[in-house]
Amino acid sequence: DAEGSWKLTCDDPPQGDHPAAARACERLEGFARAGENPFAPVSADALCAQVHGGPVTAQVTGVWQGRRIDARFSRANGCEIDRWENVEPLLPSVRG
Template sequence: MLPVVLAAAAVTAVLGPLPDPKPTYGGHPRPQPQEELTLSYVAGAGSAMSVKLTCDPLGGGHPDPAEACAALAGVDGDPGRIKRAGTACILLYKPVTAELTGTWEGRPVSWKQRFGNACEMRRATGVLFRF
């Protein structure tokens, strides 16, 4: 047992202590993602969809996290400030409620809006609820 201890001490003396197994960024602990969001919508008929979205690093179940995160970055995490697209929607009343909850840049966010149909929701929120 003594030879193993001496060998470990010799390696430590030459190479230094073993690195901390926790990932670091610039010598500091790697920060946890600051944007962890849940995007969901529920149709009046009861059908529902939901995805997770992370922006730092990009990920989650959203089909286009880079575009979704860019859209949110442009409005400081507030979907209500997204510029409405000029596309036309049919006048069919099938209400949809969209909701975003989670953390944006380290602060809690919560947004909920009811739309006349899914087309109106996507026109108002851009890529965010296209899943």
């Protein structure tokens, strides 16, 4: 059951009540090392498969790499599903 909200601070060791805090922080550190922004929205001109991954949504707010984050995630189409799965375990796995 992934419903609810969690806090996560990627200190050493990770802090908060996120159920996979260490793995989530490792994933975020990987994005930082690669210079990737996992919170960027899907491009408006992206061609996305019209598949529906379920009604789940997630909101991520806070600060990452010195930038304020307020990102919404869904599984509304193929691009959004890929974006969600790319940040697991920050977001929970909801694959059926």
